[in-house]
Amino acid sequence: MNVSISLPMPARHGRIDLSRPIFVVLVLALGLLVVLPLFWLAYYSLLDQNGQFTLANFSALVTDPTLRRPFLTALGMALGVGVLSCVIATPLAWLVARSDLPGRTAIRALVTASFVTPPFLGAIAWEILAAPNSGLINVAYRSLLGLEPYEYLVDIYTFEGLVFAIACYTFPYVFTLVVNALERVPSDLEDASSMLGGRLSTTLRRVTIPLVLPAILAGTMIAILQALTMFGSPAILALPAGFHVITTKIWSLFQYPPKPGLAAAAALPLLIVTIMLLWGQARILGRRGYTTLGGKSSDPRIAKLGRWRWLAIAFVVSVLLLTVLLPYAALLKTALTRTVAEPLTWSSFTLHHVNFVFFEFSATKLALRNTFLLGFLTATIGTAIALVIAYLVTRRSVPGSQLLGYLATAPVAIPGIVLGVGLFLSYSNPSLMLYGTLWILLIAFLTIEMPAGYQQLSSAFKSVHPELEEASRILGGTRMTTLRLITAPLLRSNVVATWCFVFIGTIRELSATILLTTAETKLVSVIIYDLNESGDLGAISVLGIMLLVISFAVVIIANRLPVLGGQRLPAAR
Amino acid sequence: MMKRRTVLSGALVSGLALLGAGGLAWAQAPAPYEPNQEMIDAAKKEGTVVWYTATDVQVSEKVGNAFEAKHPGIKVQVERSGSERVFQRISQEYGSGIHKADVIETSDAVHFLLFKRQGWLQPAVPSDVAKSWPAQVKDPDGQFAAYRAHLSVIGYNTQQVKKEEAPKSHADLLDPKWRNRIVKAHPGYSGTIMTGTHALSEALGWDYFEKLGKQRIMQVQSSTEPPKKLAQGERSVMADGNEYNMFMLKESGVPVEVVYATEGTPIAIGHAGLLKNAPHPNAAKLFYAFLFSRDTQQLISDVGGLRSFHPEVKEKEGRTPLSQIKILYSDPTKLEPQIEEIKKKYEVNFGT
Incomplete structure (x- = not known):
């Protein structure tokens, strides 16, 4: 008898492996998203004011010191931010993930709060705190020591001040990635190290840190790129200090009479630097394997801090004080007093700003609605696309899948403000008129957030051993079924985290937004910027606090929703 | 409260005469208009007026609220940013054929030279402007007029x-x-x-x-x-x-x-103009006239501290009248x- 025939074959036939058509569609879609604006930028960078071909824009980059200087300043600033973020975030992440420090959940929540904070809002809060004369810290410093007026302790309107104010809101990128990675380092490797006589510091240096190095580097790289392409914080802090970075300079090129050609050309060096950074990262990581999440995983080891405990607490408290607690206390105070300089007392207490924002200021409601609508859409669509791309690329399932990875990462090289211009040029012609609608903002946000989403998910994929997927595939699952049934659930905490990343990123976005909003498509970030331009700190504080509360609520709900997998993986605890 | 009555002084007007805007005053300006019931009804149907402005946000929101109180059922959408941002936005929008704004106002007189040259403005002369505004601070073709000065x-x-x-x-x-x-x-x-x-x-x-x-x-x-x-x-x-x-x-x-x-x-003269492609033409016209009315001009003087060209506006006590200030003018055509x-x-x- 021919038994083997009647045995059900793994049911591969009849089901189409969708990964190839999906690959093609994604390449086309991403290509359109990324290439179209770049094409228009390249085109415009080669035109002079009258529409004639010229290379003058590029030669101006080298010869004109008012263009050269902002670029070098921005590079220095971004590197400073990267180093500072890494130095703050790595120990913090280790303490939270792997030590017996008390209050770890609260620390996580507060770091999330600083991540949810749009950097430009943080910059405004730091103006309130550390402006040399009116800054609350300096006022307290003078009155404590009985100093003369104009003496000050800290001045936020400096290069160092700017680096600090940006790092406060970029370190969570490093933190989140490193915490996730630390939780995935299997304890057997560390056990092996300690069994062989390695002390905690040796294990940390020889085993743990090398294993999470990809996460540290990826986080630092995101921090550097964020800083390099950031517009809001430099516009708020660098201009008063009397210097430009490249983004504020590019922005100033759109003042009347606008010079889009020069702006487009000025974006080119940024593109090159970014590509070099990405290449550098790939070189450092090399071909080493970092698979840490296999089918059999064990709880991470928790280190006892012992006498180092107090030092650790002091470190954590000062980080959180500087990045979250003080800025929000300052915003709260400003929201409730008439002017920034007054102390909060019964007599200076006022609900004027609250009343103004909710009942007099006509833009509030519309902006809130648009902001959260776009946040949800971008996060959901963006995460879905990033998940598929990360899967296809890390598993090299389709020939040429690396191309998708490059396309998904490419937008990181385009500063938001330049992308804003590119998108404006692409989607404001009569045949494709999206300018003035929310669609152009959705496209902008998807493009801007794709690199972060992709990076995060692909580093997650790299840490999942393919053995589990191979099992599914052997049993007849197609690639997409496997992704849906095996890999995605394994990574659901990463997926939720990515969703939140993208959601928050959208809410924080200002640089592309500022060129793409119109009366009916305005966003909270833009009205905050407009209000800052006219110095209405009270109204900004009210809006800022509201933005924080709502986005924080969204993040908490997203992390708790049972549909999304409820609490994190057990290991995260 | 005693309010001192000040008309923008002769010094100001003669100063403005130097700007060379005068000459062929009222060459092609349309007949002055006064809001009538028909316009108000049509405006109510449109329901909204979109105002791009560079005046301080607290002041412009008050003007918006005053209009909404006077004409219930018509919402004023105040779009406030700095003058150059307003200009950048309208240029971007009009460059792409988007017509969202009804009335525009910036503190940069040069902008209105450009708007006029582009043909974006709809000639319209509210009766207050026709009656009381010095010729030097309104466009001879009736395309814009000084909403404020500061x-x-x-x-x-x-x-x-x-x-x-x-x-x-x-x-x-x-x-x-x-x-x-x-x-x-x-x-x-x-x-x-x-x-x-x-x-x-x-x-x-x-x-x-x-x-x-x-x-x-x-x-x-x-x-x-x-x-x-x-x-x-x-x-x-x-x-x-x-x-x-x-x-x-x-x-x-x-x-x-x-x-x-x-x-x-x-001194900066802040002109206002009605846009030709206004999406709410009647509400726009109603609002435009409202901006120049005595009450609104008094409001922006009182709560906004802006200088008005309306002769019936009384300035608050304690503010130095323009006649006692040495003023420096900038000619937009030279600027x-x-x-x-x-x-x-x-x-x-x-x-x-």
């Missing part, structure tokens, strides 16, 4: 600086004692400051800005911002900034004081070709 003044925080020690002139700002103490707005971001920089560079020469640039000033963007930095006590003296913000702060009890410099004080150069020179001297 000065860009020197100011100081009275808690930090004694009256005797306060600067009296622009030259006084160059005293080394003000190093690190001065806040100043930026001509690239503010129409008022661009106008003021032009007027001052003609009156005092670029030499003045060269020296001011060495005072380590705090650079802010909009001309509404320096008064607020004074109010916070962040800087003690402002080199330029809106007079009307100073009024508003001072009258609410904030310790700031205005200085009318001995060399003269630049326009120089904008690029002014920005370049400014960046050389001030870093941004």
